[in-house]
Amino acid sequence: xxxxxxxxxxxxxxxxxxxxxxxxxxxxxxxxxxxxxxxxxxxxxxxxxxxxxxxxxxxxxxxxxxxxxxxxxxxxxxxxxxxxxxxxxxxxxxxxxxxxxxxxxxxxxxxxxxxxxxxxxxxxxxxxxxxxxxxxxxxxxxxxxxxxxxxxxxxxxxxxxxxxxxxxxxxxxxxxxxxxxxxxxxxxxxxxxxxxxxxxxxxxxxxxxxxxxxxxxxxxxxxxxxxxxxxxxxxxxxxxxxxxxxxxxxxxxxxxxxxxxxxxxxxxxxxxxxxxxxxxxxxxxxxxxxxxxxxxxxxxxxxxxxxxxxxxxxxxxxxxxxxxxxxxxxxxxxxxxxxxxxxxxxxxxxxxxxxxxxxxxxxxxxxxxxxxxxxxxxxxxxxxxxxxxxxxxxxxxxxxxxxxxxxxxxxxx
Amino acid sequence: xxxxxxxxxxxxxxxxxxxxxxxxxxxxxxxxxxxxxxxxxxxxxxxxxxxxxxxxxxxxxxxxxxxxxxxxxxxxxxxxxxxxxxxxxxxxxxxxxxxxxxxxxxxxxxxxxxxxxxxxxxxxxxxxxxxxxxxxxxxxxxxxxxxxxxxxxxxxxxxxxxxxxxxxxxxxxxxxxxxxxxxxxxxxxxxxxxxxxxxxxxxxxxxxxxxxxxxxxxxxxxxxxxxxxxxxxxxxxxxxxxxxxxxxxxxxxxxxxxxxxxxxxxxxxxxxxxxxxxxxxxxxxxxxxxxxxxxxxxxxxxxxxxxxxxxxxxxxxxxxxxxxxxxxxxxxxxxxxxxxxxxxxxxxxxxxxxxxxxxxxxxxxxxxxxxxxxxxxxxxxxxxxxxxxxxxxxxxxxxxxxxxxxxxxxxxx
Numbered sequence: 001x002x003x004x005x006x007x008x009x010x011x012x013x014x015x016x017x018x019x020x021x022x023x024x025x026x027x028x029x030x031x032x033x034x035x036x037x038x039x040x041x042x043x044x045x046x047x048x049x050x051x052x053x054x055x056x057x058x059x060x061x062x063x064x065x066x067x068x069x070x071x072x073x074x075x076x077x078x079x080x081x082x083x084x085x086x087x088x089x090x091x092x093x094x095x096x097x098x099x100x101x102x103x104x105x106x107x108x109x110x111x112x113x114x115x116x117x118x119x120x121x122x123x124x125x126x127x128x129x130x131x132x133x134x135x136x137x138x139x140x141x142x143x144x145x146x147x148x149x150x151x152x153x154x155x156x157x158x159x160x161x162x163x164x165x166x167x168x169x170x171x172x173x174x175x176x177x178x179x180x181x182x183x184x185x186x187x188x189x190x191x192x193x194x195x196x197x198x199x200x201x202x203x204x205x206x207x208x209x210x211x212x213x214x215x216x217x218x219x220x221x222x223x224x225x226x227x228x229x230x231x232x233x234x235x236x237x238x239x240x241x242x243x244x245x246x247x248x249x250x251x252x253x254x255x256x257x258x259x260x261x262x263x264x265x266x267x268x269x270x271x272x273x274x275x276x277x278x279x280x281x282x283x284x285x286x287x288x289x290x291x292x293x294x295x296x297x298x299x300x301x302x303x304x305x306x307x308x309x310x311x312x313x314x315x316x317x318x319x320x321x322x323x324x325x326x327x328x329x330x331x332x333x334x335x336x337x338x339x340x341x342x343x344x345x346x347x348x349x350x351x352x353x354x355x356x357x358x359x360x361x362x363x364x365x366x367x368x369x370x371x372x373x374x375x376x377x378x379x380x381x382x383x384x385x386x387x388x389x390x391x392x393x394x395x396x397x398x399x400x401x402x403x404x405x406x407x408x409x410x411x412x413x
Numbered sequence: 414x415x416x417x418x419x420x421x422x423x424x425x426x427x428x429x430x431x432x433x434x435x436x437x438x439x440x441x442x443x444x445x446x447x448x449x450x451x452x453x454x455x456x457x458x459x460x461x462x463x464x465x466x467x468x469x470x471x472x473x474x475x476x477x478x479x480x481x482x483x484x485x486x487x488x489x490x491x492x493x494x495x496x497x498x499x500x501x502x503x504x505x506x507x508x509x510x511x512x513x514x515x516x517x518x519x520x521x522x523x524x525x526x527x528x529x530x531x532x533x534x535x536x537x538x539x540x541x542x543x544x545x546x547x548x549x550x551x552x553x554x555x556x557x558x559x560x561x562x563x564x565x566x567x568x569x570x571x572x573x574x575x576x577x578x579x580x581x582x583x584x585x586x587x588x589x590x591x592x593x594x595x596x597x598x599x600x601x602x603x604x605x606x607x608x609x610x611x612x613x614x615x616x617x618x619x620x621x622x623x624x625x626x627x628x629x630x631x632x633x634x635x636x637x638x639x640x641x642x643x644x645x646x647x648x649x650x651x652x653x654x655x656x657x658x659x660x661x662x663x664x665x666x667x668x669x670x671x672x673x674x675x676x677x678x679x680x681x682x683x684x685x686x687x688x689x690x691x692x693x694x695x696x697x698x699x700x701x702x703x704x705x706x707x708x709x710x711x712x713x714x715x716x717x718x719x720x721x722x723x724x725x726x727x728x729x730x731x732x733x734x735x736x737x738x739x740x741x742x743x744x745x746x747x748x749x750x751x752x753x754x755x756x757x758x759x760x761x762x763x764x765x766x767x768x769x770x771x772x773x774x775x776x777x778x779x780x781x782x783x784x785x786x787x788x789x790x791x792x793x794x795x796x797x798x799x800x801x802x803x804x805x806x807x808x809x810x811x812x813x814x815x816x817x818x819x820x821x822x823x824x825x826x
Contacts, residue, residue, distance in 0.1 A: 011626055013449045014593065015440025016635070016669075020431050022454070027428025036426045038461075039454035041435070044624075048451075055468075071604040072625040073614065107602060114604040132805070153628060155805055180427065189520060191484040191527040201486065211457075212485040213424055215566060222429070275722075284705025285698030288719045292697025295773050295806060297721065303729075304719035306701045309688075312716040312759055316729075346725055360708050392545070392568055393708060 001175045003029055004056040005039045008049060008067035008077055009152055012041045021066050021157055028161055033175030034062060035226070044068050049080045057145050062169060067152035069135040071114040077149060078138075082122050085140060089120040092127055092136075099134045125149075128164040132156045137164060146172060177230040181237055182213075182256035183221040185248055186406070190214040193221070197247050200240075208240055218402070220256060253406065261405045262290045268412040269300040274349035274379070276408075278304040279317060279342035281329075282356035282372060286401050302346045307338065317341035330355050330367035332375070332384035339375035339382050350412075351377040352404045356389070358396040372400045376407050383411065414588045416442055417469040418452045421462060421480035421490055422565055425454045434479050434570055441574055446588030447475060448639070457481050462493045470558050475582060480565035482548040484527040490562060491551075495535050498553060502533040505540055505549075512547045538562075541577040545569045550577060559585060590643040594650055595626075595669035596634040598661055599819070603627040606634070610660050613653075621653055631815070633669060666819065674818045675703045681825040682713040687762035687792070689821075691717040692730060692755035694742075695769035695785060699814050715759045720751065726768075730754035743768050743780035745788075745797035752788035752795050763825075764790040765817045769802070771809040785813050789820050796824065 005025050011017045019041060026036045037059050042048045044067075056063045068077030082088055096119035103111045118134045121127055128137030128148075133156040138149045148165055150157045169175075185193065190212050194201070201210055207227060213220040223240060227233050245252055258264065269276055278287045288304035291297045305316055310329050313319045319337040327333040339353035356372030370389045375382055385407065389396040418438050424430045432454060439449045450472050455461045457480075469476045481490030495501055509532035516524045531547040534540055541550030541561075546569040551562045561578055563570045582588075598606060603625050607614070614623055620640060626633040636653060640646050658665055671677065682689055691700045701717035704710045718729055723742050726732045732750040740746040752766035769785030783803050789796045798820065802809040 010622075010624055010637075011635070012436070013439055013452065014443045014591075014637075015436040015438070015449075016593075016595070016626070018431065018433050018436040019452075023425070023428040023431040025428070026426055030427045036428075037456070038465075039426065039432075041452035043450070052451075070625060070627065072607045074622075074624045107605075109605070112604050112608050114607055155808060178427075180429075182429070191525050192520075192522070194485045194527055195525045209423075209487075211423055211487045212483060213429070214483065222424070224423075224427075278719075280698075284710075285693075285701030285717055285719065286705075288698030288721075289702050292699075292719070292721060295771075297697075302722040303725040304698055304717070304721075305729075306691075306698065306705070306717035306719070308701075308705060308711055308717075309715040309759075315760070316716075316718075316758060345729060346722075347728070358708075395568060 001034050001062070001173050002037045002060045003034045003062040003064060004037055004060040006049075006052050006056060006063060006065045007039070007041045007152065008044055008065060009041075010043050013043055021152060021154055024154070024158060025064055025066075025161060028166060029169070030178050030180070032166060032170055033178050034169065034173070035178065044074055044076055046076060046080050046083070049077070050084055053084055053147070057143070061145055061173065063145060063147045064165070065147065065149045066157055069149065069151045071118055071134070078120070078122065081125075081138070081140065081147070081149060085122060085124055085142060087122040087124050090123045092119050092121045094129075095119040095121060095127060095136050098129070102134055128160055130156055130160055131163070132159050139168065176226050176228055177233055178224070178226045179230075179233050179237060180222055180224045180257070181241060183223070183241065183244065183248070184218060184253045184256055185221065185251040186218045186253050188219065188248075188251045190219050193219055193248065193251070197244060200243055200247065204240060205236060208236060218253070261409055263294055265405065265409055265412060266291070266294065266297060266300050268409075269350065272349070272412070275300050275302050276350045276352070277302050277342045277346035277348040279338045279351065279353045280304060280306050281308065281313070281338075281354055282358045283354045283397055283400050283404070284308060286397060287352055287354070287404055290401065290405070302348050305342055313338060317345070328366045330357055330371055330373055332373050332386055335373040335375035336382050336384050339377035343377045349379045350408065351375070352408050353377070354400055354404055356396065356400060358393045359391065360393060370396055372396065374400065374404050374407060376411050378411050383407070414447050414475070414586050415450045415473045416447045416475035416477060417450055417473040419462075419465050419469060419476060419478045420452070420454045420565065421457055421478060422454075423456050426456055434565060434567055437567070437571060438477055438479075438574060441579060442582070443591050443593070445579060445583055446591050447582065447586070448591065457487055457489055459489060459493050459496070462490070463497055466497055466560070470556070474558055474586065476558060476560045477578070478560065478562045479570055482562065482564045484531055484547070491533070491535065494538075494551070494553065494560070494562060498535060498537055498555060500535040500537050503536045505532050505534045507542075508532040508534060508540060508549050511542070515547055541573055543569055543573055544576070545572050552581060589639050589641055590646055591637070591639045592643075592646050592650055593635055593637045593670070594654060596636070596654065596657065596661070597631060597666045597669055598634065598664040599631045599666050601632065601661075601664045603632050606632055606661065606664070610657060613656055613660065617653060618649060621649060631666075674822055676707055678818065678822055678825060679704070679707065679710060679713050681822075682763065685762075685825070688713050688715050689763045689765070690715050690755045690759035690761040692751045692764065692766045693717060693719050694721065694726070694751075694767055695771045696767045696810055696813050696817070697721060699810060700765055700767070700817055703814065703818070715761050718755055726751060730758070741779045743770055743784055743786055745786050745799055748786040748788035749795050749797050752790035756790045762792045763821065764788075765821050766790070767813055767817055769809065769813060771806045772804060773806060783809055785809065787813065787817050787820060789817075789824050791824050796820070
C-alpha cells in the first residue's frame with residue numbers, strides 16, 4: 001500500500017523552517033505497513049497544489065497533506081480541496097463549538113470572523129477532531145484514493161495522526177507488514193564494512209533490502225522487508241542478522257530500534273537504584289539536554305554543571321589549579337577530576353565528564369582542535385579516554401555526546 | 414529563476430532521518446535570488462529518479478540532487494545520471510588522488526575497490542571538489558537546465574554548496590533579488606493580528622507577499638518581494654513595515670533576520686564587558702546548549718548548573734530549605750534564590766534561572782503542569798516571572814527557553 005506526503009507552505013521552500021512533519025508521518029505510516037513513495041513540498045499556490053494532488057493520485061492510495069489550514073488569507077488548502085473535489089465549504093457546528101470553547105478557555109475573548117471560518121469545511125469531508133487547535137483534520141475520498149488534510153503545526157498534526165488518521169487508515173486499508181532492523185556499528189568505515197560483508201550481502205534473499213547509513217563516526221546497516229506473514233518476515237530477518245553479526249562483532253554496538261541510548265542508560269540506572277550527573281565543558285549542556293528531554297528522567301538524573309569557563313572548573317568542581325596548569329584543561333587528568341568532582345558534589349553514583357576543544361579557535365587550552373577527553377565515573381572507579389574528533393565544530397560536539405553516552409552504557413552493562 | 418531540490422534516500426521516506434539538507438539549500442538559493450518551486454524526496458530507485466528529473470525539468474532551470482553517492486551497492490544516483498544523460502562513467506584522476514589522500518590521512522589503510530569507484534564520474538560532468546569526503550559533487554547540463562548532484566551527508570553538502578555550487582549558479586544565471594523580512598510578535602494570536610492589520614494587508618502592493626507563521630507562543634509575519642532593483646525592493650518593504658509597526662507596537666519584538674536571540678545577548682554582554690550563567694531546572698540544560706552552540710560563546714558564557722533534582726538546588730545553590738518548603742520548588746521565591754545563587758557561585762553579572770513543571774507528572778512540586786517561573790538576575794536587581802505554558806511537555810520546555818532568552822534580552826537593552 002502506497003502513500004504520498006504533500007507539505008504545503010512557502011516557509012519550507014524558502015528554508016525558513018525544516019520540515020519535521022514528514023519524517024514523523026512517514027515513520028508512523030511505515031509502522032502500520034504503509035510505504036511512502038514520495039514526499040513533496042510545495043508552495044501555497046492553487047495550481048501547484050492541484051497538480052501535485054493529481055500526480056500523487058497516479059501512484060498512491062493515500063495522500064497526506066499538511067499545512068495551509070490557518071485562519072489567515074495566505075492559507076488556501078481548504079478552497080483548493082473544494083476545487084479538486086468539486087465541493088463547497090459549509091459551516092460545521094461541532095468545529096464551531098470547539099473553536100468557541102478554545103477561545104473561551106485560552107484567549108478569553110470572543111471569536112473573530114477569521115476564527116469562525118475555521119469551522120467552514122468541505123461538505124464531503126469527514127472531520128477529524130483537533131484537540132490542540134482550531135483547524136480540524138479532514139478525511140476525503142475520490143476514486144478509491146483517500147486524502148487527509150491536517151494543519152502543519154507539529155503537535156496538532158501529531159495528535160491528529162495518533163488519535164484519528166492511523167486508526168482510520170488501519171481500518172480502511174489492507175496492509176502488509178514492513179519491518180526494519182538497523183544494526184549500529186562504530187569504528188569502521190562504510191566501504192570497509194561493505195567489503196567485509198560482501199558475500200553475505202550478495203546472498204541476501206530478494207525480499208530483504210540492505211542500506212548503509214554513515215554519519216558521525218558510525219555506520220548504520222538497515223535491513224528492511226515487507227510481506228503478509230509477519231512471523232516469517234521476522235524469522236527471515238533474524239536469520240540474516242544471525243549470519244551478519246559474527247562478521248562485525250568487533251564494531252557492533254546495538255540495534256537502533258532499541259530505546260535511544262539515554263533511555264537505555266536510564267533503565268539500567270533505575271535497575272541499579274543509582275543516579276547520574278554530568279559535567280560538561282565542550283558539550284555545553286547537550287548531554288544533560290538529552291537526558292532531560294525524556295519524561296521521568298528525574299528518577300535517575302540529578303543534574304549537571306556546565307563548566308564552560310575554566311574558572312568554574314576550579315571554583316565549583318574544585319579541580320586543583322596545578323593539575324590544570326600542569327596537564328592543561330583538555331587532559332585526562334582534568335576530566336577525571338571533573339567527573340569525580342561532580343559525582344561528589346551532586347551525590348550521585350555515576351557521572352559523565354567532557355572537556356575538549358571544538359574550535360574554531362584554541363580557547364583556554366593548548367590542545368589542538370578536535371581533541372576531546374571524556375571521563376566516566378562509576379561507584380568504584382573513574383575511566384578516562386582521549387579522542388581526536390576531526391576539525392568540524394558541530395560534529396566534534398555531536399560525536400562527543402554520542403561517545404560519552406555509549407561509554408557510560410558500556411560501563412553500566 | 415526557478416529551482417527544484419530532489420533528495421534521494423529511502424531513509425527519508427521511512428522517517429529514519431529528518432531532511433535538514435533541503436532547508437539549508439533552499440535558504441542559500443533564496444539569498445542569491447533563486448526561487449525553489451518544489452522539494453521532492455524519493456527512494457533510491459532508478460525509474461523514480463528518472464521520472465522526478467523529467468518532471469523537475471519542466472519547471473526549473475536548476476535541479477539540485479542530494480544523496481545516493483556513497484560507495485555501497487544501494488547508492489545508484491551516478492548510474493541513473495548516466496542513463497538520464499546518455500553518458501558513461503570514467504575514472505577521474507583528481508578525485509582518485511583525493512580519495513587516496515583522505516584514506517592515507519584518516520583511515521590509514523589502502524583504499525578498497527569500492528572507494529576507487531568514488532572516482533568514477535559521468536564523462537560529461539564537471540567535478541565539484543568535496544573537501545570533506547570521498548564523493549565529489551557533479552555539475553551537468555542538458556537543454557539549458559543545470560543539474561547538480563551532491564552527497565547527502567550534511568556537512569559535505571554544505572561545503573560543496575558554499576565553495577562551488579552557489580558561486581557557479583551566480584555566474585551562470587541572471588537572477589532577481591529576493592528579499593524577506595520577518596516581523597516577530599509575542600502575545601497576540603494569529604487571527605487577532607490579522608484582524609488588526611486587515612486594512613494594511615488589503616492595501617499591500619501586489620509585489621509584496623505576506624505570510625503568517627504561528628508557533629510556540631509567537632506569530633511571525635513574513636513580508637517577501639522579488640525583483641530586479643534591489644534598492645527599490647528594500648525601500649518598498651521598509652515603507653510597508655513603517656506602516657505596520659505602529660499597529661502592532663505592543664506585541665512587536667524584533668526581526669527574524671537579525672541575529673538569533675542568544676547571539677544578540679552575547680553581543681550586548683560583550684559590549685558591557687559582562688558574563689552570564691544559567692541555572693536550569695525544567696529546561697534541563699537547553700538554554701546553556703543554545704549559548705554554547707555558538708563559537709566564541711566562552712567570551713561571555715561561563716557555565717550552567719542544571720539542578721534537576723531538588724537536592725541540587727539546596728546543596729549547590731544554597732537555596733534555603735525553608736523557602737522551598739514554604740513556597741514550593743516552583744515559585745518566584747525559589748527561582749530568585751536560584752538566579753542569585755548561580756550568579757554568585759559562577760561570579761557573573763547576569764543569570765537566567767528556570768524552574769517549572771513540564772509534566773507529565775507533578776514531580777517534586779505542587780505546581781500544576783505548565784507552571785513555570787523564570788528569574789533574571791542583573792548586576793543590581795533580580796526580576797522574577799510566573800507563567801502558565803499549557804500542558805504539552807515539549808512545548809512548555811521550548812516556550813520557557815524562548816521566554817527566558819527574550820526576558821534577558823529586554824533587561825540588557
